[in-house]
Amino acid sequence: MVINMKLNKVHHVAIIVSNYEKSKHFYVDLLGFEVIRENYRQERGDYKLDLKLGDMELELFGIPGSPKRPSYPEACGLRHLAFKVEKIEEVIKELNGLGIETEPVRTDTFTGKKMTFFADPDGLPLELHE
Template identity: 65%
Template sequence: MKLNGIHHVAIICSDYEKSKRFYTDILGLKVINETYREDRKSYKLDLAVGDKYQIELFSFPKAPKRPSYPEARGLRHLAFEIDSIEQAIKELTDKNIAVEPIRIDEITGKKFTFFSDPDDLPIELYEKYI
């Protein structure tokens, strides 16, 4: 089997409208497609991350809560590559998003930090690896 890349990351949210605003207005992701599935009482929102990747944002009635911190078992976090960590942090804090202090990757020497989405999903910003 040859894997060509990651097609998408799927996220189930607790408040669809709040998460939709966060991913589109705060993070600036572009809506590719939005579908309401009456039989499931569920939305599916396809979001573009750059020109190569996608996030699928789902809403399901009464979705169970999941532990959400970087060291919990399962998906650890969602990470986005950025050009300037300082500029990204400024943009987030200007929108009242709390951001952790900058850390340095001990292996690559690159800067990174974490913040959370409306459901406390850990999101990492990682400075471009050159």
């Protein structure tokens, strides 16, 4: 059997947030993502915000009453979202200046590259990877 689907890149990553305005502020005002589209879906009573992330999109869904994300011990599903950066120390300094705490920098044992984690308003782990 030959598989020829040509899945060659990620189009978007979707995140459900507990507080739409707080998460919009975090991703747009603090992290600097550009808004592509913002829609209120009356039939669902939720918000959908599409953000530009390089040549892909990050979707935020503000869905009232969504259950909290299981964290530790880690549950099946999205473990974290990693952003590639050029100079990790500069990005960390900028995040810290905005009041966003980061973990100490460590080296990825598989790639040998510097990395660290921080969290979004719902505790979703976000990684910086050099």
